[in-house]
Amino acid sequence: MTGYASAQLGTSQGSTSAEAGHPASRRLGLEIRSVNSRFLDLSFRLPDELRPLEPALRALVTQKIRRGKVEVRAALDSGDASTLPDLTPRLLQRLGSLQDVVQSWLPNAAPLSVAEVVRLCANTHSTQEDWSEVAQTLARQALESMLQARAQEGERLATMLHDRLGQLRALTLQAVPLVPRLVEQQRQRFMERWKEAMGLAEGSAAPEAAQDRALSEATAFAIRIDVAEEVTRLQSHIDEIERLLQQGGEIGKRLDFLIQELHREANTLGSKSAALELTRISVDMKVLIEQMREQVQNIE
Known part of the structure; x- marks a missing residue:
């Protein structure tokens, strides 16, 4: 600082x-x-x-x-x-x-x-x-x-961090309803492709076996794109940072670690995203987190 x-x-x-x-x-x-x-x-x-x-x-x-x-x-x-x-x-x-x-x-x-x-x-x-x-x-x-x-500057930094945390929380809340919707959309797409494949196969494969395979593939893909855990951890890290800011004292190094974890979760959210809206949310999160990272290095 x-x-x-x-x-x-x-x-x-x-x-x-x-x-x-x-x-x-x-x-x-x-x-x-x-x-x-x-x-x-x-x-x-x-x-x-x-x-x-x-x-x-x-x-x-x-x-x-x-x-x-x-x-x-x-x-x-x-x-x-x-x-x-x-x-x-x-x-x-x-x-x-x-x-x-x-x-x-x-x-x-x-x-x-x-x-x-x-x-x-x-x-x-x-x-x-x-x-x-x-x-x-x-x-x-x-x-x-x-x-x-330094204490006066710390108060200004805390105000800035609370503002960025509020924006991060709002972005997280935007991502929450998207998760089940995306999983259901992907499941519907697999089922449609299965029906198309069954029509082209002209009965060469057993319908039950083909349906089970399609549902299995849809489930596996849904698991890969499910970002519910990342969203939950983002919310948990935001809560912990706000708690530390309220607590005060020597919190700089703990904030450093939590900012790294925030960036990790936001990056994973973007890499697993199957929708443009989630990608945009991930990018906006990483911009806010980077702004916080620069300022957290000033805090003792």
């Missing part, structure tokens, strides 16, 4: 900005995206600083989501674009000493630029930051928002 949610939260670092005189803040943003998939396919895109948090985030997501292609993204940035890391004299002195050591061994090495010094100071400080609690808080918020969005 598709869904999207994001959450952001800032935290104060331990150092104090020399210019602003207050703790420098950083912001963690987390996004969760979900698209349709029959199984759970979970992937993470995290900055290196947050890689150690992946197992905890994975466990949190799998507790709430059972199905879908889910992607979790996280990004770190400063809470204020004008906020710079705390460039303390001790840290700058250390960077200068390191630069002198490097240039003593590599005389052609370029000196550090201001931007590189700022970046190195920011990275040095960021390694001391513990984002585990903040990341889990954001993940819970994003999951809650996404689950609410």
Whole structure:
């Protein structure tokens, strides 16, 4: 099932900005995206600083989501674009000493630029930051928002499925009176052919034996074209799907199986059909079932 949610939260670092005189803040943003998939396919895109948090985030997501292609993204940035890391004299002195050591061994090495010094100071400080609690808080918020969005989409899908089930039930009811009528029509056709054959045979075969053979053939053919069992199973599967939709919960995989069974019965109905009207009903059923199959894959 598709869904999207994001959450952001800032935290104060331990150092104090020399210019602003207050703790420098950083912001963690987390996004969760979900698209349709029959199984759970979970992937993470995290900055290196947050890689150690992946197992905890994975466990949190799998507790709430059972199905879908889910992607979790996280990004770190400063809470204020004008906020710079705390460039303390001790840290700058250390960077200068390191630069002198490097240039003593590599005389052609370029000196550090201001931007590189700022970046190195920011990275040095960021390694001391513990984002585990903040990341889990954001993940819970994003999951809650996404689950609410998925629940709304689930209601729309349930409405659509109820509509298609109603149409399937109507088609099934159209097929019910056709079954005995078709069997009787086929029996009458065999009897007519038998009478024609008896007239052409001019008494060469025993009438009783020929009639028994004709009735036997008519009965066997009637059994082959009888779709009463398929119609009954169609109705049973429709009832079960409606029951599951009313029940709710994790019903996606059961719905998958029932949709396959619906398609099987509708296909058999068409292959055994001895009338154009039943063939049309079978085709209409398979169109509706295919529409349901596409949407059922979205349901968890």
